[in-house]
Amino acid sequence: DAGITQSPRHKVTETGTPVTLRCHQTENHRYMYWYRQDPGHGLRLIHYSYGVKDTDKGEVSDGYSVSRSKTEDFLLTLESATSSQTSVYFCAISGLAGHNEQFFGPGTRLTVL
Amino acid sequence: AQSVTQPDIHITVSEGASLELRCNYSYGATPYLFWYVQSPGQGLQLLLKYFSGDTLVQGIKGFEAEFKRSQSSFNLRKPSVHWSDAAEYFCAVGAHRQAGTALIFGKGTTLSVSS
Numbered sequence: 001d002a003g004i005t006q007s008p009r010h011k012v013t014e015t016g017t018p019v020t021l022r023c024h025q026t027e028n029h030r031y032m033y034w035y036r037q038d039p040g041h042g043l044r045l046i047h048y049s050y051g052v053k054d055t056d057k058g059e060v061s062d063g064y065s066v067s068r069s070k071t072e073d074f075l076l077t078l079e080s081a082t083s084s085q086t087s088v089y090f091c092a093i094s095g096l097a098g099h100n101e102q103f104f105g106p107g108t109r110l111t112v113l
Numbered sequence: 114a115q116s117v118t119q120p121d122i123h124i125t126v127s128e129g130a131s132l133e134l135r136c137n138y139s140y141g142a143t144p145y146l147f148w149y150v151q152s153p154g155q156g157l158q159l160l161l162k163y164f165s166g167d168t169l170v171q172g173i174k175g176f177e178a179e180f181k182r183s184q185s186s187f188n189l190r191k192p193s194v195h196w197s198d199a200a201e202y203f204c205a206v207g208a209h210r211q212a213g214t215a216l217i218f219g220k221g222t223t224l225s226v227s228s
Contacts (some may be wrong), residue, residue: 031214033215033216035216040220043157043203043216043218045217058215090156092158101159102216104158104160106155107156
């Protein structure tokens with residue numbers, strides 16, 4: 001299995017509070033991604049990174065920000081959590097641009113009350 | 114716009130029977146196609162992938178998929194289903210971005226296996 005960990009694995013928070021999710025990889029892969037998974041929607045891309053300090057938006061980026069200060073860590077921040085951000089969040093990594101497959105972390109289940 | 118459609122939300126198959134999960138995609142260029150499996154409470158595991166060449170690709174756990182350009186399809190098959198195959202299956206297409214490639218997923222098909 002690819003060396004990807006996510007923390008925390010579960011979190012319950014209240015509306016309006018900031019939340020940061022962490023993705024850590026030991027594979028030294030260049031590309032990292034954040035997806036959210038919701039019933040009936042599959043997985044949707046939030047943000048992705050193509051190198052240290054290089055990030056771009058995905059299809060559902062509103063309300064989220066990311067940072068990548070070193071190769072191994074990719075942080076997802078909800079500045080002010082809302083109930084609509086209750087979801088399961090997955091981090092993925094990829095070694096190459098183009099067609100290379102992505103490897104997924106175990107996910108973080110976030111509940112916003 | 115790129116998209117992936119999995120027409121079947123839920124399928125039930127008897128153990129030992131054959132399986133086919135459907136996937137249709139919309140993509141302007143030659144697609145990179147993937148099938149992932151997700152067991153309850155787990156992350157996603159890659160079953161197989163298609164980039165080019167032979168249109169019938171083999172994957173792990175006895176799965177295979179066939180790319181049919183004329184039908185814009187990439188259906189997943191298995192000749193004999195085991196109870197442990199019960200899971201959710203996602204088809205995805207690799208979509209090129211300005212930098213890197215993101216995956217566009219279908220909404221998934223839940224497979225139940227009956228004894």
